[in-house]
Amino acid sequence: IINQDNKQLKVLLNEFHYADIAEILDEINFEEAIYIIKLLDSETTSDILTELDEDVREKILKNLSAKEIAEEVEELDTDDAADIIAELPEARQEAVISQIEDEEHKAEIQELLAYDEDTAGGLMAKELVKVYGTWTVAGCIRRIRGQAKDVTRVHSIYVVNKEEKLIGRLSLKDLITAKSEEKIADIAKDNVDYVNVKDDAEDVARVMAKYDLEAIPVVDDELTLLGRITIDDIVDVLKEEADKDYQLAAGITQDVDSDDSIIELTRARLPWLFLGLIGGIGAFIIMEGFQESFNQYAVLFFFTPLIAAMAGNVGVQSSAIIVQGLANDDVKGSVNSRLIKEMLLAALNGVILAIFLFVFVWAYNGEMDKALAISVSLVAVIIIAGLIGTFVPLFLNKRGIDPAIATGPFITTSNDILGILLYFWIAKLILGI
Amino acid sequence: IINQDNKQLKVLLNEFHYADIAEILDEINFEEAIYIIKLLDSETTSDILTELDEDVREKILKNLSAKEIAEEVEELDTDDAADIIAELPEARQEAVISQIEDEEHKAEIQELLAYDEDTAGGLMAKELVKVYGTWTVAGCIRRIRGQAKDVTRVHSIYVVNKEEKLIGRLSLKDLITAKSEEKIADIAKDNVDYVNVKDDAEDVARVMAKYDLEAIPVVDDELTLLGRITIDDIVDVLKEEADKDYQLAAGITQDVDSDDSIIELTRARLPWLFLGLIGGIGAFIIMEGFQESFNQYAVLFFFTPLIAAMAGNVGVQSSAIIVQGLANDDVKGSVNSRLIKEMLLAALNGVILAIFLFVFVWAYNGEMDKALAISVSLVAVIIIAGLIGTFVPLFLNKRGIDPAIATGPFITTSNDILGILLYFWIAKLILGI
Numbered sequence: 001i002i003n004q005d006n007k008q009l010k011v012l013l014n015e016f017h018y019a020d021i022a023e024i025l026d027e028i029n030f031e032e033a034i035y036i037i038k039l040l041d042s043e044t045t046s047d048i049l050t051e052l053d054e055d056v057r058e059k060i061l062k063n064l065s066a067k068e069i070a071e072e073v074e075e076l077d078t079d080d081a082a083d084i085i086a087e088l089p090e091a092r093q094e095a096v097i098s099q100i101e102d103e104e105h106k107a108e109i110q111e112l113l114a115y116d117e118d119t120a121g122g123l124m125a126k127e128l129v130k131v132y133g134t135w136t137v138a139g140c141i142r143r144i145r146g147q148a149k150d151v152t153r154v155h156s157i158y159v160v161n162k163e164e165k166l167i168g169r170l171s172l173k174d175l176i177t178a179k180s181e182e183k184i185a186d187i188a189k190d191n192v193d194y195v196n197v198k199d200d201a202e203d204v205a206r207v208m209a210k211y212d213l214e215a216i217p218v219v220d221d222e223l224t225l226l227g228r229i230t231i232d233d234i235v236d237v238l239k240e241e242a243d244k245d246y247q248l249a250a251g252i253t254q255d256v257d258s259d260d261s262i263i264e265l266t267r268a269r270l271p272w273l274f275l276g277l278i279g280g281i282g283a284f285i286i287m288e289g290f291q292e293s294f295n296q297y298a299v300l301f302f303f304t305p306l307i308a309a310m311a312g313n314v315g316v317q318s319s320a321i322i323v324q325g326l327a328n329d330d331v332k333g334s335v336n337s338r339l340i341k342e343m344l345l346a347a348l349n350g351v352i353l354a355i356f357l358f359v360f361v362w363a364y365n366g367e368m369d370k371a372l373a374i375s376v377s378l379v380a381v382i383i384i385a386g387l388i389g390t391f392v393p394l395f396l397n398k399r400g401i402d403p404a405i406a407t408g409p410f411i412t413t414s415n416d417i418l419g420i421l422l423y424f425w426i427a428k429l430i431l432g433i
Numbered sequence: 434i435i436n437q438d439n440k441q442l443k444v445l446l447n448e449f450h451y452a453d454i455a456e457i458l459d460e461i462n463f464e465e466a467i468y469i470i471k472l473l474d475s476e477t478t479s480d481i482l483t484e485l486d487e488d489v490r491e492k493i494l495k496n497l498s499a500k501e502i503a504e505e506v507e508e509l510d511t512d513d514a515a516d517i518i519a520e521l522p523e524a525r526q527e528a529v530i531s532q533i534e535d536e537e538h539k540a541e542i543q544e545l546l547a548y549d550e551d552t553a554g555g556l557m558a559k560e561l562v563k564v565y566g567t568w569t570v571a572g573c574i575r576r577i578r579g580q581a582k583d584v585t586r587v588h589s590i591y592v593v594n595k596e597e598k599l600i601g602r603l604s605l606k607d608l609i610t611a612k613s614e615e616k617i618a619d620i621a622k623d624n625v626d627y628v629n630v631k632d633d634a635e636d637v638a639r640v641m642a643k644y645d646l647e648a649i650p651v652v653d654d655e656l657t658l659l660g661r662i663t664i665d666d667i668v669d670v671l672k673e674e675a676d677k678d679y680q681l682a683a684g685i686t687q688d689v690d691s692d693d694s695i696i697e698l699t700r701a702r703l704p705w706l707f708l709g710l711i712g713g714i715g716a717f718i719i720m721e722g723f724q725e726s727f728n729q730y731a732v733l734f735f736f737t738p739l740i741a742a743m744a745g746n747v748g749v750q751s752s753a754i755i756v757q758g759l760a761n762d763d764v765k766g767s768v769n770s771r772l773i774k775e776m777l778l779a780a781l782n783g784v785i786l787a788i789f790l791f792v793f794v795w796a797y798n799g800e801m802d803k804a805l806a807i808s809v810s811l812v813a814v815i816i817i818a819g820l821i822g823t824f825v826p827l828f829l830n831k832r833g834i835d836p837a838i839a840t841g842p843f844i845t846t847s848n849d850i851l852g853i854l855l856y857f858w859i860a861k862l863i864l865g866i
Binding site for chain 2: 238242262266277
């Protein structure tokens with residue numbers, strides 16, 4: 001594609017949206033990507049940088065000088081600028097910051113870098129439109145023309161008092177439809193939602209999604225207006241959270257995607273497989289322990305994969321429902337009532353499945369006592385698996401640990417072992433061995 | 434709580450945000466909820482209705498007359514109104530629509546009801562601010578004052594030509610910062626993103642998330658402006674999609690949450706458990722078939738839960754990565770190169786795990802040939818499981834079937850059976866039976 005025909009290429013690329021160019025750069029080889037980045041002007045490339053895959057961005061930034069990065073960063077909103085600088089090695093961060101020419105932009109980026117990236121402070125941008133309650137509508141419109149130049153999207157205008165404390169908000173629509181001599185304080189809405197700068201990013205996402213907000217102001221403990229978070233950042237938080245939970249449920253730690261290297265993918269997947277291996281060895285030891293007692297009943301051993309699979313599936317189902325309920329904040333009622341409900345649910349499912357299994361085993365080899373032993377154990381195993389699947393995420397959540405790690409291989413493995421153990425115990429009891 | 438002290442209750446509830454009241458109503462008993470709905474004015478209750486759980490809303494609407502529902506619906510934006518009416522039984526839909534007094538609102542709702550709810554048409558609202566390219570900025574601001582009253586949030590102003598075809602867009606900010614005698618056509622941006630009314634809702638969500646759009650206009654095949662979709666609706670689509678994929682991976686069909694009834698939860702969970710049961714029976718039949726050949730090697734049977742677990746885990750991991758990659762639209766390259774990569778990855782993981790297992794079995798019972806047979810089969814099983822986990826979702830996706838159903842119990846069960854079969858075959862070969 002690249003025949004070094006700069007002009008034509010530039011014209012071609014200018015037709016594309018920066019998100020599309022980022023997608024192209026993610027795919028082509030690295031020298032070509034650098035070449036294109038250097039070709040385009042910093043207004044476009046800065047937007048492209050924010051949209052690139054993290055590992056591609058890292059490589060490209062390594063090939064730019066601190067001065068070049070500073071130029072890119074000057075074009076960006078403070079939140080995106082801070083995110084990009086935060087990804088650099090510490091020594092380069094300082095070099096880049098010192099090269100930023102606009103002193104105000106520099107100070108704002110430095111402020112944002114001080115916040116933890118998983119808090120409201122880490123998500124917010126300093127760009128916002130702020131007016132004082134004492135201004136008139138006409139004066140306000142005049143001044144907004146100045147402020148709004150730096151703000152990509154206005155959303156809300158925040159009203160503050162003399163001490164810079166948030167006292168209300170106003171939409172551009174309110175401003176346009178108001179009479180020009182009115183005081184801002186009189187037309188502003190004073191029940192304004194806000195979040196604290198130290199609030200957890202996922203909580204902010206939940207609040208904005210619940211109240212359908214498109215932007216929310218961020219304040220400190222004294223209600224001083226510090227910045228604002230817009231919904232496009234929240235969409236990213238929600239997507240990341242959902243992706244992480246999904247990967248944990250499938251037994252994949254770390255944020256990987258299908259295009260990562262084999263080594264990265266192995267690092268994310270192998271630990272969980274190892275857990276499964278340990279579980280399988282546990283199952284082997286249990287079965288070997290029961291070998292003597294059951295040498296008349298070899299058929300029982302053939303049902304261990306069935307028992308393990310059912311215990312695993314039920315456990316994953318119950319834990320997934322709880323994890324999702326916790327994420328959406330709609331797990332209500334006491335732990336006990338929840339466990340009782342899950343027990344009834346598991347018992348109902350278990351009995352239906354056990355009846356089917358009983359009929360099959362009886363019809364298949366004609367021995368009712370074995371069929372009974374297997375089916376009764378199945379019900380017990382399903383109930384216990386359901387209880388564990390419900391209890392473990394609730395417990396982890398109470399302890400402040402992400403309950404999503406309880407789904408997937410963790411629950412499957414522990415339920416496998418426990419299920420097989422329980423199965424042989426109950427079978428032993430029923431068969432009177 | 435309810436001592437029939439209407440006035441005090443009303444004052445109390447007016448302090449809350451409608452989303453919070455909806456949350457309260459979801460939890461209290463049904464008579465109380467109806468009582469509160471009838472107490473509050475329709476401006477508040479209509480917003481509450483949109484935030485309620487679907488089943489609670491259904492019950493409440495059953496207790497309201499067609500006239501009362503029509504009053505609620507008049508207060509809502511067309512998209513929310515159409516969504517609520519669409520949930521009613523068909524006979525009631527007509528009764529409610531005929532009671533809507535505002536003829537324009539009625540016609541717009543009827544138009545929206547005609548679209549499939551999973552398309553752009555099903556998401557869009559008719560409320561938008563539309564201006565003609567021939568207007569001047571001053572004239573435009575004057576007319577917008579009228580139009581904007583009906584539009585909760587303005588976002589963008591859409592510019593159309595005489596034939597109502599979309600030709601550009603404009604932000605309120607552009608309007609405020611422009612000189613009042615300029616022509617709209619001259620200050621409008623003409624590279625406006627739009628979606629077709631028949632586009633899939635999930636595709637619209639992806640486009641809006643990718644380009645960080647807060648609203649997007651919806652047009653028909655002739656580019657006629659029909660409506661617009663705002664990002665808050667997209668947040669819901671993304672959340673629903675993520676929840677659905679997560680539940681499918683855990684073996685839960687249908688949209689249920691932890692507070693649904695035991696019957697509903699059973700309907701969502703039992704079919705997948707049944708699939709697992711069939712898989713377990715399959716494993717039993719396979720093991721019985723190999724009983725004769727392996728009566729010298731009882732120890733091999735004790736490793737079947739391990740083999741099944743590893744086959745299941747690897748399959749779920751690979752399918753989850755593919756499903757997520759497909760959802761985020763970043764699965765690139767050919768199917769073959771993807772299968773080769775997964776094979777290398779599975780081989781690497783498999784060999785590491787197999788070495789560990791080999792050492793354990795050899796140390797544990799001193800028989801190298803059995804240890805070798807078990808470990809070599811493990812590697813083969815992991816590779817095959819990885820390939821199936823990669824291939825099945827890619828195949829389903831090509832066939833236009835949601836690949837998410839391939840994760841969870843479906844992959845686990847098929848990999849369990851295949852894994853055990855393969856395991857005995859290979860063990861037989863190696864031990865020379």
